Amino acid sequence: MPNARILLVMAMEREAAAVRTKLGISHQSVPLHRALPPRFFSRPPTTTTPALGLVINGIDERSGLDAIATQPAVISTLLATEVFRPTLVVSAGTAGGFAERGGAVGDVFISADVVSYHDRRIGIPGWDAYGIGSYPVAEVDVNPSDVGARWGRVTTGNSLDAPPVDLATMAELGTDAKEMEAAAVAGVAAQLGVPFLAVKGITDLVDAPEGTAAQFERNLAHTADRVADVVAKLLPTLSQSS
Numbered sequence: 001m002p003n004a005r006i007l008l009v010m011a012m013e014r015e016a017a018a019v020r021t022k023l024g025i026s027h028q029s030v031p032l033h034r035a036l037p038p039r040f041f042s043r044p045p046t047t048t049t050p051a052l053g054l055v056i057n058g059i060d061e062r063s064g065l066d067a068i069a070t071q072p073a074v075i076s077t078l079l080a081t082e083v084f085r086p087t088l089v090v091s092a093g094t095a096g097g098f099a100e101r102g103g104a105v106g107d108v109f110i111s112a113d114v115v116s117y118h119d120r121r122i123g124i125p126g127w128d129a130y131g132i133g134s135y136p137v138a139e140v141d142v143n144p145s146d147v148g149a150r151w152g153r154v155t156t157g158n159s160l161d162a163p164p165v166d167l168a169t170m171a172e173l174g175t176d177a178k179e180m181e182a183a184a185v186a187g188v189a190a191q192l193g194v195p196f197l198a199v200k201g202i203t204d205l206v207d208a209p210e211g212t213a214a215q216f217e218r219n220l221a222h223t224a225d226r227v228a229d230v231v232a233k234l235l236p237t238l239s240q241s242s
């Protein structure tokens, strides 16, 4: 589409740093709300690239930490969509993977089929499906290996750990990338009628003996770099399919 406008939604500054550098959107951010923390960056279109927006959740005032997980993701997506009017919303960032399903640290997954919640258990007919969400993802005409990525199922929860009940849901859903924002971003995009996609890089393996936090810290910079590479390579395709 000639007037594509792509909005990247990212949680942590350290996840977004490589994207900002690689895509040349490192200049000053603008606040989107007088009392809420999201930081918004944008880059105008060029003859070969689409208009690009980037919203980062910002700093949670109470803790002084990056605002992560679903609630900040909803705020960022809604506020940034209001000002930027994207034709495609992309939830980009990091995730846990599964060696048992062929995942490895540094892999980058482009969301396939739908994104779902793996921890919204509401055992009442109708509400059970509401809880899981399963929001559609945009069809992208790309061979993922051409951009250094793979197709994968992305699922979302509000916890870094993975208790047995969540692991059982993730096994059912075939989760390749377990993260904390995509379904929330997709839910907002779906309500606003904007196509959605997730691009998630693996920092840690959920089924490895080493703890998630240690793996995450060790691999974050490398995986964030890989995500930025994939996003940069995907942009021409995304601007055609949005």
Ligand code: ADE
Residues within 6 Å of the ligand: 094, 095, 096, 097, 159, 160, 161, 178, 179, 180, 203, 204, 206, 212, 216
């Ligand atoms: N982000 C990176 N690794 C994660 C994990 N294991 N679970 C949830 N979010 C993550």
